[in-house]
Amino acid sequence: MLARRAIRTRTTRCSTYSGARCLSSVAVLPDTGIQTFRERAFAPGTPALLPRKSFEGLPAVQKWFFEDSSRLALNRSYLSRYGSAVVPVEISNNEQFSRTEQSLSFFLECVNASSSSFDTRPNRYFSAYVPNARAIKRTKRSNNFFSASTLTAPTARTYLAQAPIADLPQGLRDDVPTPKLVLEAGKGDVYDSSIWLGEAPTYTPLHRDPNPNLFVQLAGTKVVRLFRPDVGRSIFAKVQESIGASASATMRGEEMMRGAEKKALEEEVWSDNDANEFRTATWEAELSAGDGLFIPKGWWHSVKGVGVGMTGSVNWWFR
Template sequence: MLAKRVLLLFQPKRCRAYSNATETQTRKVTVLPDASVDTFRSQAYGPAIPVLLPRHTFQQLPAVQKWFAIDTPTTTLKRSYLARYGSTIVPLEISNNEHFSRTEQSLSFFLECVHASSSSYKTRPNRYFSAYVPGARAVKRMKLSNDFFSAAAVTVAQDSTLYPSVTTPSARVYLAQAAITSLPQGLRDDVPTPDLVLKTGKGDVYDSSIWLGEAPTYTPLHRDPNPNLFVQLAGTKVVRLVKPEVGRSIFAKVQERIEGSASDVMRGEEMMKGAEKKALESEIWDDDHVKEHNAPVWEAQLNAGDGLFIPKGWWHSVKGIGTGMTGSVNWWFR
């Protein structure tokens, strides 16, 4: 969709770039020289080009300090603060090996799951994990509940009196795409809408979300119907992006390979599990496949306080890397 002359602007000399991409396989996303509305409008939003804002542009968002303990070896959630809003219902993605499901639970449940996933149990497992069986009342039942949580049950070593067995839950819980407008006012105040969103374009927000989960996290290749400002609050995420026509080609190739019939517009759970998930991941993250596309794949690495602009229609996939908690927030422009 972009003319060749526009692509020449993608890495202007006055801009920097940062990424862990290799030159032969991916291109680095351009970093704007400053975070002013005028620069953003003229070099990113207007020409519809992915860009990174200067490092740590969003470091002062209250959520960065209030939600995360970032001065520790491994970033963790500040449970005591977030627990004030424990009754808030949030959307969760629960995965265990090849199983995947979406559900809605309280923020308290999510906090307990995060705590459980980083803990080991010798005698009494956490009620949210090993007790998650038919008849349990700790949380609402869902399809395939045993498939998700029974793997967290404590196993017994040969000599349990001398060497009590230790296990950690294998299920992973990701608070994904929780609308900011659905959160209590206190949490909403922690992620105020940036001026770049309020003063660019129509100055209106189509929607906004928060994302919280322990690394590794993964969002398959997809596209959004609106321009997107994606901001990292904690941890590290790597984003790979391709132009709209390249993404459509990759998606069609995957559907043909797996003999699927999914729509590239209406995406469901099929992209989060099974053959489609594996195929999409391979096409965008396997460097050998990236070379076969004969089209650029852009990559950006975001740390706490960094922001990435993703234009409308650009296909992208996101990975949370490293260890510890990752947190992100995004706003879709009207």
């Protein structure tokens, strides 16, 4: 009977993050039942939010994060047990961007160094970007956390992005068990899955996935903007023309994360300028810890971590 309840209709609202720009809110399903999900979201290929806090019971929500002086932080004492695990880390430094494989302990060190008190020991992460750099304490008046011969403004940021759950140690895999919704709504198995950890603000540029996607927020807040396949293709084509490029929409690389393409994509997706021709075709969802969003196959989307402190997400792609 629950499956027959009407889905909460998609509404148009002026988002906190969109200024005067009115966006279409993603509808919230009335319950977490498999039949409801299949009929209202999966089968028609329509974005949908699961009822709020549907996934707050995932062990990672409680085990991986904690409140530290009103900021959400990583539980380093727990995660460091798995410090030898190799994970993909994105490092941004001004207009430079690189994606590398590092140990989880390296990533934890990076996060700690960006918010800790002065440490006399050289830090591997900061030394790679500022010779002989060490971490210093952030203050309310200053966001500086580099210390070398002279104080250097912070530029480098790390993001543990798209780390396959299958590659993680068993203990961490147990903290993010595959939801029943993913196992039963599709063909019964998972195409792939990923972990995302980083201090806000974080950013994932406009792209599309080859499979349907369940995106779950573990900690912090993220805002997702989505576009139908035809609208997303139009945005992508417009950006490519504006920068004089001809990249393939199906083969995306690091060019999305730096330079002219990154700036142009972000402007088209996140600008609140009334002249933006795609503003009426923009869908938006805001996710907090325990919230889940279904993103249909082919729908273009961009994700921003907002606020302060740590953000964490996990996603599963349906087969």
